[in-house]
Amino acid sequence: MRDLKSFYIRTYGCQMNELDSEIMIGQLQNRGLKRVYEETQADLLLFNTCSIRDLAERKVMGKIGQLGRSTKKRPIIGLTGCMAMAKKDTLFKKLPHIDFILGTNNITDLNEVLNDVINTGKQSIRTNKEFEENLDYLVAKRDDKVKAYVSIIRGCDKFCTYCVVPYTRGKEVSRPPEDIEAEVRKLAADGYKEITLLGQNVNSYGKDAPEFNCLFHDLLYRLDKIDGIERIRFLTSHPVDITLDLMYAIRDLPSACEFVHFPIQAGSDRILRKMHRIYNKTQYFEKVDQLKQIVPNASIGTDIIVGFPTETESEFLETCEVFEKINYSVAFIYTFSERKGTPAMRFKDDIPQEVKDERLKQLMGLHQMQVSKQHQDLLGQTVEVLFDKKNKNGQLKGRTRCWRKVIAEGSDSLIGTIQPVKIHSFNHQTLIGELLIKQPIS
Numbered sequence: 001m002r003d004l005k006s007f008y009i010r011t012y013g014c015q016m017n018e019l020d021s022e023i024m025i026g027q028l029q030n031r032g033l034k035r036v037y038e039e040t041q042a043d044l045l046l047f048n049t050c051s052i053r054d055l056a057e058r059k060v061m062g063k064i065g066q067l068g069r070s071t072k073k074r075p076i077i078g079l080t081g082c083m084a085m086a087k088k089d090t091l092f093k094k095l096p097h098i099d100f101i102l103g104t105n106n107i108t109d110l111n112e113v114l115n116d117v118i119n120t121g122k123q124s125i126r127t128n129k130e131f132e133e134n135l136d137y138l139v140a141k142r143d144d145k146v147k148a149y150v151s152i153i154r155g156c157d158k159f160c161t162y163c164v165v166p167y168t169r170g171k172e173v174s175r176p177p178e179d180i181e182a183e184v185r186k187l188a189a190d191g192y193k194e195i196t197l198l199g200q201n202v203n204s205y206g207k208d209a210p211e212f213n214c215l216f217h218d219l220l221y222r223l224d225k226i227d228g229i230e231r232i233r234f235l236t237s238h239p240v241d242i243t244l245d246l247m248y249a250i251r252d253l254p255s256a257c258e259f260v261h262f263p264i265q266a267g268s269d270r271i272l273r274k275m276h277r278i279y280n281k282t283q284y285f286e287k288v289d290q291l292k293q294i295v296p297n298a299s300i301g302t303d304i305i306v307g308f309p310t311e312t313e314s315e316f317l318e319t320c321e322v323f324e325k326i327n328y329s330v331a332f333i334y335t336f337s338e339r340k341g342t343p344a345m346r347f348k349d350d351i352p353q354e355v356k357d358e359r360l361k362q363l364m365g366l367h368q369m370q371v372s373k374q375h376q377d378l379l380g381q382t383v384e385v386l387f388d389k390k391n392k393n394g395q396l397k398g399r400t401r402c403w404r405k406v407i408a409e410g411s412d413s414l415i416g417t418i419q420p421v422k423i424h425s426f427n428h429q430t431l432i433g434e435l436l437i438k439q440p441i442s
């Protein structure tokens, strides 16, 4: 039997993957394994993977492929996450040196699968299609001591034509509100100040479980009552499911941050239909207008895919016009990547990569100009910053309620506290300011 003493874990992709890794780290540490940060020192290598775009998958295949060529004594290698689901049939063939494959819905089974591999010396795979709510979230080991991710709903029922998530993470399963409250209470007791509620579409929360009698905005009201949690964020919101009740909750609850990430994905109604986003531009703008009326200081974030099959130049310019109109504070912009098994595979991926790249560059340039202008407007203003760490230059680093990055000089004792900071300059994505308190809090 192999004696495992240490593990190395590498996480690719989204915040849900980061949280899943934190849970696996906890499981392995409870088993007595030590986390190491050098692959070469580990008895177990875990790769928690992402399938959202081709590049994400290629990086993992390249990385694990390299390990197979190593002639040294081999560690146990496990592949978890979305690639485990998307490529399960072919992974052992392409990467024969992998010892186990664990799907997104099987994290609970990590220790069992590891025992299987150790005891039998054979490869093992578990990739359940559906998520069962038996995962012990409380075991999660977080590096961050101020901010924590909290999963509230897994899976996605939306089936946008380009996206693998409904296939890699299964259908929507909401977590019981009492369990979420218990976890958040524990986080508060451990000193956490900010939580980010996670789901592919947090606004669907509770719809699959009418017995909870708790929709997303109800959950926010329940969590806001927990002492110690100063800020609640949430990611991601599908525009169709954003309700007036949610907007009132953001307005009325002291902890609910005035930042809503609700991606439009594209600016043309024809492309939105082809993407199966189930809203049109007018409906999206209506939601934005309602939000701005109810929460005038709200910032908005988006995701965008440029170069979706058949997107014309003028349709791309419609996306640019959306940016001009909304003035997003955050935008994640991607070029379309064809994903096996998705309906968009049937559309011809007819936009040359150079055109996709050019559109990406153009939109990123526009967004950067807008963010610079937003930062310019904040010069001389005072913002509330929750500091969570120091950067490599020894400056305090934190975020405003609207998720803007801020740095300032100050003492370590301010980490985990919210402070007023007067902004005097900025660079690229970061605001630079001066603390308005003169004495460090001890």
Ligand code: SAM
Pocket: 014, 052, 053, 162, 163, 164, 165, 199, 200, 201, 236, 237, 238, 262, 263, 265, 303, 304, 305, 334, 335, 336, 337, 338, 339
């Ligand atoms: N559920 C979220 C929503 O609908 O807004 C998004 C979750 S997805 C993990 C994150 C982002 O990846 C999407 O918003 C989309 O912009 C991008 N994405 C998903 N599939 C893609 C694909 N095939 N090619 C390029 N970008 C993609």
Ligand code: SF4
Pocket: 156, 157, 158, 159, 160, 163, 164, 165, 166, 200, 201, 238
């Ligand atoms: Fe993917 Fe659409 Fe679901 Fe978001 S809403 S995870 S883009 S299918």
